[in-house]
Amino acid sequence: MITGRVWKFGDDISTDLIAPGRLFHLRTNLPELAKHVLEDADPEFPKKVKPGDIIVAGKNFGLGSSREHAPLIIKMAGVGAVLAQSFARIFYRNAINIGLPLLDLDTDPIPEGAILEIDLIKGSVKDREGGINLRATPVPPFMIRILEEGGLVPHIQKHGDFQLK
Amino acid sequence: MKETLAQKIISEHCGRHVEPGELAVVPIDWAMTQDGTGPLAVQQVERLGFDRVFDPQRVILFIDHSAPSPRKELSDAHRQLRAFAAKTGARLSDVGEGVCHQRLVEEFIRPGDILIGADSHTCTAGALCAFATGMGSTDVAVGMALGKTWMRVPETIGIDVSGSFPPGTFAKDLILRIIGEIGADGATYAALEFGGPAIRSMPMSDRFTLANMAVEAGAKTGLIASDEVCREYLEQQGRVGDYREIHPDEGARYLQTLSVDLAEMRPLVATPHRVDSVSPVEAVAGTRVDQVFIGTCTNGRIDDLRIASRILRGHRVAVHTRLIVVPASRSVFLQAMEEGIMSDLVEAGAVVLAPGCGPCVGIHEGILGEGEVCLSTQNRNFLGRMGNPKGFIYLSSPATAAYSALKGEIADPREVFP
Numbered sequence: 388m389i390t391g392r393v394w395k396f397g398d399d400i401s402t403d404l405i406a407p408g409r410l411f412h413l414r415t416n417l418p419e420l421a422k423h424v425l426e427d428a429d430p431e432f433p434k435k436v437k438p439g440d441i442i443v444a445g446k447n448f449g450l451g452s453s454r455e456h457a458p459l460i461i462k463m464a465g466v467g468a469v470l471a472q473s474f475a476r477i478f479y480r481n482a483i484n485i486g487l488p489l490l491d492l493d494t495d496p497i498p499e500g501a502i503l504e505i506d507l508i509k510g511s512v513k514d515r516e517g518g519i520n521l522r523a524t525p526v527p528p529f530m531i532r533i534l535e536e537g538g539l540v541p542h543i544q545k546h547g548d549f550q551l552k
Numbered sequence: 553m554k555e556t557l558a559q560k561i562i563s564e565h566c567g568r569h570v571e572p573g574e575l576a577v578v579p580i581d582w583a584m585t586q587d588g589t590g591p592l593a594v595q596q597v598e599r600l601g602f603d604r605v606f607d608p609q610r611v612i613l614f615i616d617h618s619a620p621s622p623r624k625e626l627s628d629a630h631r632q633l634r635a636f637a638a639k640t641g642a643r644l645s646d647v648g649e650g651v652c653h654q655r656l657v658e659e660f661i662r663p664g665d666i667l668i669g670a671d672s673h674t675c676t677a678g679a680l681c682a683f684a685t686g687m688g689s690t691d692v693a694v695g696m697a698l699g700k701t702w703m704r705v706p707e708t709i710g711i712d713v714s715g716s717f718p719p720g721t722f723a724k725d726l727i728l729r730i731i732g733e734i735g736a737d738g739a740t741y742a743a744l745e746f747g748g749p750a751i752r753s754m755p756m757s758d759r760f761t762l763a764n765m766a767v768e769a770g771a772k773t774g775l776i777a778s779d780e781v782c783r784e785y786l787e788q789q790g791r792v793g794d795y796r797e798i799h800p801d802e803g804a805r806y807l808q809t810l811s812v813d814l815a816e817m818r819p820l821v822a823t824p825h826r827v828d829s830v831s832p833v834e835a836v837a838g839t840r841v842d843q844v845f846i847g848t849c850t851n852g853r854i855d856d857l858r859i860a861s862r863i864l865r866g867h868r869v870a871v872h873t874r875l876i877v878v879p880a881s882r883s884v885f886l887q888a889m890e891e892g893i894m895s896d897l898v899e900a901g902a903v904v905l906a907p908g909c910g911p912c913v914g915i916h917e918g919i920l921g922e923g924e925v926c927l928s929t930q931n932r933n934f935l936g937r938m939g940n941p942k943g944f945i946y947l948s949s950p951a952t953a954a955y956s957a958l959k960g961e962i963a964d965p966r967e968v969f970p
Contacts, residue, residue, distance in 0.1 A: 399736065399826065403934040407941070408914030411618060412625040415591055427941040447737040450770070451934055453672040455592060455688035476740050476770060477672060481688035529575075539690050540599050549702045551575050 388506055389488060390515075391441040391467045395499040396428060398445035402478065404428045405449070405457040414456050421463040438465030441505070443497045445471065449478025458482040468505055470494055470512065470523070483530045486538040492523035507531065554801040556708040557775040558743040561683040561798070565666055572707040572805075581665040581682075583695040584612040586652050587619065588913070589670035589688070591629045594636045596693035606699030608641035612660065614652035615645065619908040622916040642696075650881025650907040653677065653849035656684075657760060658881060662786075662794035663778035668695050673849050673931060675766045679759035680786075681778040681798045683743075686767060706743040706772045707807040709734070713750040715814035720966035722859075723758035724851055724929065724949035726812065727765045728820040732830030733810065740770035742807055745800065750814050751776060756785040757855040764850045765931050768827040819965055821927075822947035825935040833952055833964045842924040843874045844957040846902075847910050851929035851950050852880030854887050860954040861893040863968055864900035870960025876918045877902045878910035900958075914939030927956050 404427050406420060413420035425432045442461065448471035449457060458481050461469065468488040472495075482489050488507050497503070502515040508531060510523040526534070529551045536542045542550065553569045563570045565578045583605075585593045590613050597605070605611040613633045621627040630647075637644035645655050652669065653676035661667055663681040667674060670692040677684035687701070695701045711730060717723075744766045751759070759776050766774025776782075777799040786795045819833040846852070846860050857879065869875045877897050879885035885907050888894050898904060911918030912930045920926055920943030928938075933945035948956070951965040 401934040403914075403932075403937050407936045407939075409919070409936065409939040411588060411913065411915045412623045414588060415625055415629050427936050447740075447770070450736055451672065451932060453670060453686045453688050454588065455670075455690060473737060473740070475737070476772065477686055477688060477767075480691065484688060484690040527575075539694060540596055543600060543694055543698075548698070549577050549700075551577065551702060 388504055389467045390502065390504050391439040392437070393441050393443045393497055393499055393501045393503060394432060394436065395497070396442060396444040399447045399450055400428055400444055401451040402449055402454050402457040403451055406454055406460055417456065417459060417463055420456060421460040424460045424464045433464065436464050436466065439467045440465065441503055442466055442469045443494050444469065445494065446473045448474050450475040453477045453481070455481045455485065458487045459485050462487045470497070483533050484539040486534055488534055490523035490526065492521050496521065507534070554804040556743070556804045556806065557681060557745050557777060557798065557800045558683060558706050558708050558773070559804070560800065561664055561666065562705055564664065570705045572705050574705045575702060576705060577700055577702050578666055579700050580668050580695050582610050582612065582660060582667040583692050584614060584652060584656065584667070585670040585689065585692055586617050587615045587626070587630060587633060588617045590633045592689035593670055593693040593696065594632060596690050597697050600693065600697050602697040603639065605640045605642050605696045609643065611640070611642040611696050613637050613642055613644050614655065615647050616651045616908040617913050618915045619647040619906060648882060648906045650884070651849045651852065651909055653764065654852065654880035654884070658789055658883060663782065663796045663798050668692055668701050672767045673764050675771065675773045676760055676764040676849055678766065678774040679756065679763035679776045680782060681776060683773055683775070685773045704741070706741055708743045708745045709739050710806040710809035711744055711746045712748040712809055712811045713746065713814060714748050715750055717814050718817055720951060720969035721817040721819055722949040722951055723754065723761040725817055725820045726814070727762045728822055728830045728947065729812065729817065730810065731765060731769045731828050732820070734769040736768065736826060736828040737770045739766070742771055744769065744771045744774040746774065746776050752779060755855065756781060757853045760853065761850055768931060819949065819952050821952065821962065822933055824933055824944040824946065827932060827947065833948070833962065836946065836962050837964055839925060839962040841873050841927050841956050841961055843876065843918060843920065843926040844953050845876045845911055845918060845926060845928040845930065846950050846953050847878030847880060848912050848930040849880060850931040852878060852884065854884050856929065856950040857884070857888045857893050858891070859950045861896040863951065863954040864958060865896040867900055867958055869901040869957040873957050873960045874918070875902045875957040876905060876911060878905045879907050881907050911938055927953050927962060929953050
């Protein structure tokens with residue numbers, strides 16, 4: 388069960404917005420880069436985000452560049468999960484690979500500041516107050532396995548290969 | 553079993569027929585990183601406990617995104633990549649050799665290959681009928697170590713192109729139109745497959761432009777069947793033996809097919825801050841331009857520089873407009889010098905920089921000031937892309953870019969292509 392407070396974002400949050408090119412030199416200093424996560428989309432976010440907070444976004448979250456630093460610094464900033472109307476393909480894969488839980492569902496009904504309870508395996512998203520009870524598209528079982536094992540590197544270390552079944 | 557190009561290539565690697573939606577572990581032919589994604593990939597290879605790669609000849613590390621390095625942190629990242637190449641024997645393409653995707657299609661990728669690259673525009677090599685797809689550093693690290701990756705076999709969206717380009721319109725306008733129609737997430741998880749008589753007669757340079765931007769519609773890759781044009785290109789590169797004819801089967805199943813008649817084409821522009829917000833150039837003509845950038849994996853080839861030089865020869869760019877030109881590779885640079893293109897451009901006021909990504913990624917070589925407008929031949933114009941969230945980036949063809957540099961404002965290239 389993942390529980391946290393919602394930060395709401397719009398559509399098409401690109402990886403340029405999440406991890407800007409002007410801070411490219413901080414890619415080898417991720418804790419420093421994480422202090423700037425999403426600051427071009429919301430300058431308050433990196434300053435105020437608390438461990439366990441949840442990002443809730445519109446469509447095509449993470450579009451653009453394949454930079455894995457984008458989901459990495461979201462995770463490093465303490466975000467517990469990202470929920471979106473839809474994800475860009477490379478971002479989705481990268482997030483799973485580094486152990487950042489994702490769910491795609493209709494995020495319109497979820498307001499800023501809500502406290503959510505998320506069951507990743509069931510794909511259920513509920514508001515603690517009871518007003519929201521949503522179902523997400525299930526994450527494929529092998530991706531849940533990768534998430535549970537802490538990401539793709541621990542998964543490969545454990546199994547010696549991809550365990551798709 | 554009737555197969556699309558994507559299915560054919562994956563089926564061949566799996567040794568069995570595959571259907572869209574299937575999960576498959578596939579052996580790869582090539583794994584590559586660039587200098588932004590490479591250090592993390594190298595770190596992950598080491599975390600996996602590998603001190604070698606699956607095949608040093610098939611792993612390539614490129615230094616192109618910040619080349620030459622503008623900061624000591626990046627210089628140290630470059631040192632890390634060089635050390636990894638030295639230790640493992642992996643290939644290294646260093647400062648000044650060019651953009652990864654350009655070098656890959658010039659020297660390495662063959663029809664039928666599977667290429668995974670830690671850069672989203674890896675799809676460029678799809679024009680050589682390779683299943684070329686962008687991934688993150690960790691996926692590519694696992695590929696470098698094990699020589700394989702997993703993928704979901706994609707559905708294919710067919711793009712059927714007929715007719716010929718009216719004067720002043722080019723491949724970049726075509727791909728902008730397609731992305732404008734499909735949308736930035738219209739092809740997510742699918743492969744694009746470009747076909748039809750207009751594609752058959754299109755030169756490789758144009759095909760690279762099309763495949764390069766497949767990812768901007770969310771696609772996994774952008775494939776074009778290999779043919780005589782492809783074979784001649786490989787022959788020019790001195791590797792005609794790499795050629796193999798691969799075409800999709802008649803009756804293969806496509807998710808949808810988009811038909812485009814080039815006769816309807818007009819010069820187009822992607823306006824800030826989305827690649828799919830595409831307008832005819834007339835809608836934004838007259839917008840004052842502070843910087844024009846001609847280059848990148850999208851449009852930094854000799855054909856692109858020839859068009860720019862044809863427009864700019866004997867003229868000067870507008871006083872308030874900086875024109876930055878970056879050949880996509882050393883061989884493009886050399887050829888441009890031989891053809892007199894470099895003198896034309898420099899005499900017209902162009903600032904010519906080392907082959908690489910140049911200002912595209914917002915790291916160096918032309919970062920925008922507050923409120924500045926840049927018209928670029930690159931493939932992405934997201935907010936902050938060129939180093940300043942207070943800048944504005946428009947995307948266009950090299951012809952539109954060159955003519956706009958002359959006028960100092962976004963201008964319709966048809967005025968100089970009667």
